[in-house]
Amino acid sequence: MIRIAADLILRAFVVLTGVALATFALLWHAPGDPALSIAEARYGTVVSKEVLDFIRAEAGFDTGFWTAFWAWLSPLLAGDFGQSSVTGRAVWPDLMTAMSYTLPLALVSLAIGLAISVPLALIATRRPGSWMDRGAVALASVGVAIPAFWLGLLLILLFAVQLGWLPAMGADTRAHAVLPALTLALGVAASLTRIIRSGILEARTQVFLPAFRRRGIPPRNIARDHVAPHAAIPVITVLGLELAFLLEGLVVVEVIFARPGLGSFLVNAIYARDFPKVQAVVLLAAVIFVIVNLAIDLIYRSLDPRMDGRNA
C-alpha cells in the first residue's frame, strides 16, 4: 500500500511539474509583448516605454526564462500563488471565489449527466439492436458531436430568446445556472451513455454467465451482482477522462453565458498575460485532475483487485 501511494505521489509530482513548466513556457513564448498586454489590461491606455520597462522588471520578464520561472515557482512551493500582474491583488482569494461558481456547476452537470446516461443506457441495453437502442446510440453520437459552444448558443436561443423561460447571462440566481449546467450535462450524458451501454453489453458476454443462469440465480441478481460490477470497470476508467472534457467545456460555457468562474478567470488572465493567474488556474485544474484520477485509480483497484494481484 505504501509502495502504491509513493508511486502515485511521484506520478502526481511529475505531472504537476510538467504542467507548471509547459504553461509558463507557452505564455512566455506566446507572440506579442507580455508587458504591453499587462499595461493595456492595467491602465486601459497606451503607456510610455518607462512604464513598460517597469512592468517588465516587476514581472521578471527582463531576467530570462528560468529566473522568472523560479521566481514564480519558489513562493508557490510555500503555498503562495502570488499577486495578479494586472490588479496587484493576491491570486488565491480571487481563485477561490471563481471556484465557488465553477465547482457547483461542474458537480451539478456531472450529476445531471449521470442521471440521464444511466437510465438511457439501461433502456438501450434492454434489447440491443432494437429501435430504442439505436435511438439512444444515435442521440449519444449527436450529443458527442455537438460542441459545447454551439449547444450553449442553441439553448440560449431557444430558452432565453424565443421562450424567455430562463436567463442567459450572469450568475445572480440559481435559474442562471440551468442553461450552462444543461449545456455541459448533455455533452457528459452523451459520451457516458455510449460508454455505459458498451460496458453493459461487454459485461453480458462474460463466459461464466450461462452457468449462473443454470444455477437458478434470478436474472435480477445476475444483473446486479455480476453484470453491473464488470460493466462499471470501463465506466470508472473513463470518468477521469470525462472530467478533462468537463473542465474544457467549463471554460467555453462560462464565457458564453458570461458567468464568473474558473473559465472566465482563465480567459481574462490569458488576454492580459497575467502569468500568476493563468498559472494558478492551470495548476489548480491539474491538481483536481490528478486527485480525481487518483481516486478513480483507487476505486478501480477496489472494484477489480486483479489490477495489483491483491485478492480478498
Add this chain to the structure above:
Amino acid sequence: MTIIAQGLSAKRSGRTILHPTTVDIKPGERVGLVGASGSGKSTLGHALIDALRAGGTRVAHVPQSPDEALDPLRSMAFHWREAEQALGLAGDDARRLQLFDALQIAGGDLGKRPWGWSRGMQQRFVIAMALIGTPDLLVMDEPTSALDPVVAAGTMDLLDLYLTDRETALLLITHDLGLAAKRVSRLMVMDTGRIVEDAPTARFLSAPQTQAAQALCAHRNWLELPC
C-alpha cells in the same frame, strides 16, 4: 424415480443441431455422453438441464472450466451463499464442510476470489457447489478438460466416492472416451445431433455398433490415461 426428458431439440441459425431426443436416467446411474466435437453433446446437456429444471427436477451443472462457472470479481463465499440462496436454502456450514471435506478443499480461503485458488481446487469448489442441494442429476460438461490429468483423476475419484450409494445420478459429457469408460456404467454416443448408440459401457467397448462408436473406440490409447 427415473429421470426422463422427451423431445429435446435445438436449432441454431435455422439449422437443426439437435434432433428430437429422449433421455432417461435412473437414480444413482452414471451415464456418459460421448462423441466428437460438434456432435451436439453440450447442446443436449443444456437442453436436458433446461427441460428438467422446467419440470421440477433438481439438476445441477458443472461446466468445462471453472472460468465458466465463477465470477472473478466475487469471492468464493459470495458464490457459495448465492448458490444456497438460489436453491432457497439457509446457510448451512455443516453441509458445506461435509462437501468441502469430501472434495478435499476444506483448506481453501472462502474470502478469496476464484483466482486465489488453484484451478483444480476451483473446479472441485464448483462441483461442491453443484452438490449443495443434493440434486437428482449432476450434469458435468467436460469437467476435467481444463485440468491436468493427475488433478483431473483425483477430482473424479473424490466425486466417485461421494456419489457412491447416493441417489444423485451423473451425466458425464466428454469427448474423452477414456474418462467416460472408467467412470460410467452406460454410454451414449452422439453424432450430428442424434444419439446413435446407447449401451452398457462393457458391451459398448467390446462391440461398438455404429460407425461413430467404432471411430471412438478405434483410438485405444485413451485407456492408458490416468483418468
